[in-house]
Amino acid sequence: MSAPETLLTTPLHALHQELGAEFGGFAGYDMPIRYPAGIMAEHLHCRASAALFDVSHMGQVLVKGPGVIEALERLVPGDIEALKVGRQRYTLFTNARGGIMDDLMVTRRETDLFVVVNAGCKTEDFAHMKAHMPPGTVAMLDDRALIALQGPKAVAVIARMDPGINTVPFMGAVELNLIGLDCWVSRSGYTGEDGVEISVRADGAEALARHLLAQPEVMPAGLGARDSLRLEAGLCLYGSDLDQNTTPVEAGLTWTIGKRRKMEGGFIGAEAVLDQLFTGPRKIRVGIRPEGKAPARAHTQIVDETNNEIGEITSGGFGPTVGGPVAMGYVTPDYANDGTAIGLVIRGKVHPARIAPLPFVPKGWK
Amino acid sequence: MSDVRYTKDHEWIRLEGGVGVVGITDYAQNALGDVVYVEVPEAGKALTAGGEAGVIESVKAASEIYSPVSGEVVEGNAGLDGDPALVNSSPTGDGWIFKVKLSNPDEVGKLMTEAEYQAFVDGLD
Numbered sequence: 001m002s003a004p005e006t007l008l009t010t011p012l013h014a015l016h017q018e019l020g021a022e023f024g025g026f027a028g029y030d031m032p033i034r035y036p037a038g039i040m041a042e043h044l045h046c047r048a049s050a051a052l053f054d055v056s057h058m059g060q061v062l063v064k065g066p067g068v069i070e071a072l073e074r075l076v077p078g079d080i081e082a083l084k085v086g087r088q089r090y091t092l093f094t095n096a097r098g099g100i101m102d103d104l105m106v107t108r109r110e111t112d113l114f115v116v117v118n119a120g121c122k123t124e125d126f127a128h129m130k131a132h133m134p135p136g137t138v139a140m141l142d143d144r145a146l147i148a149l150q151g152p153k154a155v156a157v158i159a160r161m162d163p164g165i166n167t168v169p170f171m172g173a174v175e176l177n178l179i180g181l182d183c184w185v186s187r188s189g190y191t192g193e194d195g196v197e198i199s200v201r202a203d204g205a206e207a208l209a210r211h212l213l214a215q216p217e218v219m220p221a222g223l224g225a226r227d228s229l230r231l232e233a234g235l236c237l238y239g240s241d242l243d244q245n246t247t248p249v250e251a252g253l254t255w256t257i258g259k260r261r262k263m264e265g266g267f268i269g270a271e272a273v274l275d276q277l278f279t280g281p282r283k284i285r286v287g288i289r290p291e292g293k294a295p296a297r298a299h300t301q302i303v304d305e306t307n308n309e310i311g312e313i314t315s316g317g318f319g320p321t322v323g324g325p326v327a328m329g330y331v332t333p334d335y336a337n338d339g340t341a342i343g344l345v346i347r348g349k350v351h352p353a354r355i356a357p358l359p360f361v362p363k364g365w366k
Numbered sequence: 367m368s369d370v371r372y373t374k375d376h377e378w379i380r381l382e383g384g385v386g387v388v389g390i391t392d393y394a395q396n397a398l399g400d401v402v403y404v405e406v407p408e409a410g411k412a413l414t415a416g417g418e419a420g421v422i423e424s425v426k427a428a429s430e431i432y433s434p435v436s437g438e439v440v441e442g443n444a445g446l447d448g449d450p451a452l453v454n455s456s457p458t459g460d461g462w463i464f465k466v467k468l469s470n471p472d473e474v475g476k477l478m479t480e481a482e483y484q485a486f487v488d489g490l491d
Contacts, residue, residue: 039400293402
């Protein structure tokens with residue numbers, strides 16, 4: 001199937017075609033969903049070795065200038081001021097009601113902040129940042145690709161090219177020279193495994209991707225495997241598990257709110273969010289293990305023992321590493337404890353399931 | 367040689383007397399990817415031609431299985447419960463999905479022959 005004219009492409013599109021990818025539209029981009037090996041094989045390879053993902057559709061934003069840290073703290077509940085140079089933090093853009101506008105990564109560098117936002121939100125995020133940051137401090141980096149190399153062997157692959165990665169801890173970042181290209185590399189990811197995300201000039205992306213794919217540990221993986229990997233790792237997908245009507249407290253992301261920020265507030269929606277820390281959320285994000293074999297997909301209704309609705313699944317499917325169906329969703333607090341028996345309404349029939357701790361697989365990073 | 371017919375939804379049906387064995391085609395299993403769960407219809411279930419007969423879940427998504435013909439389910443493939451990937455490895459063999467006793471054998475004539483289905487699939491790419 002050919003993509004409609006309106007879809008954007010990444011700098012690696014031709015390479016994906018050459019590799020035999022099956023494409024699908026995602027956030028306005030024609031993205032590889034899977035390669036000939038298939039989602040299952042790509043997923044398992046990532047957990048065992050190293051998988052390469054093209055995530056160039058994501059938004060890369062540079063924030064630089066006097067007052068940007070204070071200004072950014074108006075938009076997120078994370079403690080950006082305390083972030084050390086060369087360290088990265090996961091945080092959230094909140095709206096006036098305390099709902100989540102997007103989730104993002106912020107890295108503090110010597111002279112600026114490097115921000116990565118979701119593809120589907122990047123236009124709104126960019127406008128939001130520009131509106132609230134000092135004039136001329138926010139720049140979208142449209143000329144860069146983003147390549148994720150994920151898995152237990154990913155860092156060893158990078159270390160062969162530039163040993164500078166060896167001293168970088170998880171959630172740290174460093175500038176590396178990879179095959180002659182200046183790359184901004186963070187040790188992080190969206191799979192639950194150790195690994196890196198590499199920001200590289202668009203015109204060098206294909207050469208770098210080809211070099212990485214030529215390493216014996218590496219195979220390409222598409223957005224299908226990226227989704228099953230992040231689900232097993234208990235990581236949220238914006239637009240599914242997080243949205244404008246869900247607060248950080250409800251999403252189980254209270255840990256992203258800095259201690260100082262909890263006391264001082266000062267971010268958009270702080271009143272609503274901080275109030276919920278005391279009053280408790282209306283709903284809570286939980287892990288769910290169906291007891292049978294049928295996967296429960298997003299929007300599956302969750303019911304109690306008398307079939308009253310108590311919530312909804314927001315992400316669900318088959319976990320290749322778990323070897324069975326896994327899901328996450330929101331339930332009312334009374335039903336949020338691990339082990340609680342619940343029902344999932346799949347095609348009109350109630351299937352038994354239990355609330356389960358997240359992540360579903362042990363974390364592969366330290 | 368037994369007569370195999372095909373639907374535009376990529377099911378095949380192989381007639382063995384008054385009973386049809388139904389599965390999905392190699393094209394369909396390839397498009398779905400790794401099959402992880404199959405909801406097969408239970409014996410006795412009444413089916414209508416083009417109506418829903420079951421569900422195939424791949425890692426990626428859930429897809430309906432439609433019955434090529436009207437009739438009553440004789441047997442669902444119990445082997446798929448333990449090994450749903452049979453649909454991938456043997457879509458026209460051990461990966462069959464259900465057997466149906468035809469209530470209107472004339473419906474078979476409306477389905478595509480092997481050559482017609484091949485031409486249909488070639489037109490999709």
